Amino acid sequence: MTEHKGLEDRDYAALADFRAALRAFLAFSEARANEVGLSPQQHQALLAIRGAPGAQATIGYVAERLILKPHSASELVSRLEALDLIVRRASDTDRRKTLLALTDRAGLLLQKLSTIHREEIRRLKPLLLELLGRFG
Numbered sequence: 001m002t003e004h005k006g007l008e009d010r011d012y013a014a015l016a017d018f019r020a021a022l023r024a025f026l027a028f029s030e031a032r033a034n035e036v037g038l039s040p041q042q043h044q045a046l047l048a049i050r051g052a053p054g055a056q057a058t059i060g061y062v063a064e065r066l067i068l069k070p071h072s073a074s075e076l077v078s079r080l081e082a083l084d085l086i087v088r089r090a091s092d093t094d095r096r097k098t099l100l101a102l103t104d105r106a107g108l109l110l111q112k113l114s115t116i117h118r119e120e121i122r123r124l125k126p127l128l129l130e131l132l133g134r135f136g
Contacts, residue, residue: 014134021131025124032116036109041066042085045076046110049086049100056091057100085109 026040033043048065049057063073077100080086085106091097102110 010134014131017134018131021124021127025120028120029117032113036113038109038113041076042080042083043110043113045073045080046085046102046106047114050102050107050110055099055101058097059100062100080106 029043030040033040038046044066045062048062052061059073059077060070062068062077063070066073066076068076077086077088081088084103086100086102088098088100091099
């Protein structure tokens with residue numbers, strides 16, 4: 001059978017190739033994080049905190065970006081704080097809100113990782129564009 005509900009063999013091949021490319025990038029990312037002493041999830045959290053709009057990262061924001069339950073994000077943030085990678089501070093506008101910021105050490109680690117990741121994404125860009133083009 002070559003077709004199922006409007007899908008053809010080439011559609012399945014395109015999906016498989018796209019997922020393989022994403023997984024290869026994730027494996028690359030995980031290995032680079034491990035090389036600098038971070039877990040992949042710690043790396044993702046640091047990136048989410050650094051990339052938060054207006055430097056307004058909260059535990060809720062980290063949970064949302066990493067698709068975690070709030071208590072899991074809170075535990076991750078506590079581990080990052082214990083490793084001296086982040087600091088918590090009260091918001092200037094709402095003292096009930098706790099904001100997260102990177103330490104200088106975390107900033108340097110993240111800069112190194114982000115430079116390597118940007119280079120890898122640039123290398124993969126032609127392949128990713130070709131794969132995305134297969135979806136019409």
